[in-house]
Amino acid sequence: MTIYPVATTLNIPDIPPEYAALPAIIGRRYRFQSIIGKGSFGVVFAVESGESRKLYAAKVELKSARSPKLEQEYARFRMMQGNEGFPEVRYFWSNKDYNAVVMELLGDSLDVLHR
Secondary structure (H helix, E strand, O other): OOOOOOOOOOOOOOHHHOOOOOOOOOOEEEEEEEEEEEEEEEEEEEEOOOOOOOEEEEEEEEOOOOOOOOOHHHHHHHOOOOOOOOOOEEEEOOOOEEEEEEEEOOOHHHHHHHH
């Protein structure tokens, strides 16, 4: 298992400015790779696991959002794990500015599917 060193900030093109202060690695296990999608909820990134090199999705929200919900969403996903159509959630991460949930990458984003 590879444990990533603590890293500074992200270097991902087209990242919204309010997410630029995110660390490049969360939980010393998941390294941010690219943006999958973004919307009013936050930003979804592709992240690579240091354990398996497998790609996952990391949904990130600002703690300063009007109504942050990722911690509740994480709890609901955990309850629904094993049911068809729900991703396996791997990790919840939080710091003073952001919340993030790392989950199974199921396929194309809704943004791509609606094109």
